[in-house]
Amino acid sequence: PSAPMRKPSWIRARPQGGAEVQRLKRVVREQGLNTVCEEANCPNLGECFNNGTATFMILGDICTRRCPFCDVAHGKPRPVDPEEPARLAETVRAMGLKYVVITSVDRDDLRDGGAQHFADVIRALREANPGLIVEILTPDFRGRVEKAIDILSAEPPDVFNHNLETVPELYRAARPGASYQGSLDLLAEMKRRCPDVPTKSGLMLGLGETDEQLLSELADMRAHGVDMLTLGQYLQPSVHHLPVKRFVSPEHFADLGRQAEALGFTHVAAGPMVRSSYHADQGGFDVLKK
Numbered sequence: 001p002s003a004p005m006r007k008p009s010w011i012r013a014r015p016q017g018g019a020e021v022q023r024l025k026r027v028v029r030e031q032g033l034n035t036v037c038e039e040a041n042c043p044n045l046g047e048c049f050n051n052g053t054a055t056f057m058i059l060g061d062i063c064t065r066r067c068p069f070c071d072v073a074h075g076k077p078r079p080v081d082p083e084e085p086a087r088l089a090e091t092v093r094a095m096g097l098k099y100v101v102i103t104s105v106d107r108d109d110l111r112d113g114g115a116q117h118f119a120d121v122i123r124a125l126r127e128a129n130p131g132l133i134v135e136i137l138t139p140d141f142r143g144r145v146e147k148a149i150d151i152l153s154a155e156p157p158d159v160f161n162h163n164l165e166t167v168p169e170l171y172r173a174a175r176p177g178a179s180y181q182g183s184l185d186l187l188a189e190m191k192r193r194c195p196d197v198p199t200k201s202g203l204m205l206g207l208g209e210t211d212e213q214l215l216s217e218l219a220d221m222r223a224h225g226v227d228m229l230t231l232g233q234y235l236q237p238s239v240h241h242l243p244v245k246r247f248v249s250p251e252h253f254a255d256l257g258r259q260a261e262a263l264g265f266t267h268v269a270a271g272p273m274v275r276s277s278y279h280a281d282q283g284g285f286d287v288l289k290k
């Protein structure tokens with residue numbers, strides 16, 4: 001295999017923040033919970049924690065799928081922890097967060113894909129944290145979309161996020177076990193059932209997509225009612241993961257972001273260090289103010 005591409009100057013680690021960020025990390029650890037922010041070594045951690053935003057992973061840290069861009073462990077997951085919603089709600093309260101993103105691994109082993117646990121978490125978070133804004137970033141619930149949407153539309157989040165991750169041409173290589181149309185349908189169905197809940201999706205650039213494929217996908221998203229968009233740079237977690245095929249410059253991201261806005265997305269975050277939950281607070285608060 002050839003050597004990995006050198007990272008350009010605009011990809012850098014950022015300072016992780018001071019005493020307040022350390023305190024928040026301690027609270028998370030004491031409760032035995034996981035933030036994606038820490039696990040994924042997210043470059044935005046200091047900024048997000050200081051703004052009262054964090055992303056939590058529920059339903060364990062073992063995935064039933066194995067996407068070759070993703071660093072999450074795979075195998076047989078542990079049983080769902082019924083105490084998790086209450087523990088998470090208490091942690092979010094102790095951290096004083098204003099905006100949380102809740103995500104999970106794929107749980108193809110569960111009959112509802114984990115949807116009821118998401119709903120239980122949303123309810124517990126709201127009960128313990130009045131005014132908290134809750135975004136969920138869900139798996140695709142493949143084969144269980146109807147059931148999952150029934151459950152989630154009874155306890156809807158403030159923002160419903162499901163990432164398409166990459167262009168359909170790369171699904172076989174990058175998202176084995178997933179379906180492009182299935183993911184679009186999940187987003188459209190949520191919008192149909194809960195028209196007031198903004199829907200959101202995101203893509204990683206640099207897996208081998210062309211701009212043309214990308215723009216055609218953005219049009220597909222709009223045709224399925226997706227309101228909000230994140231575009232970020234894919235970074236290879238290790239040499240065992242898919243290689244980076246291109247580093248998209250900040251200027252090029254900005255240009256793609258403008259093209260996305262022209263397609264009618266209400267919120268677009270596009271940039272090398274943008275992650276699915278980056279500046280979620282700002283997007284989310286605007287949405288709720290409208």
Ligand code: SF4
Binds near residue numbers: 043
């Ligand atoms: Fe956490 Fe998302 Fe912020 Fe990264 S961008 S620190 S994962 S909330």
Ligand code: SF4
Binds near residue numbers: 066072104106
């Ligand atoms: Fe990672 Fe999600 Fe793929 Fe699981 S389904 S391997 S968590 S990207």
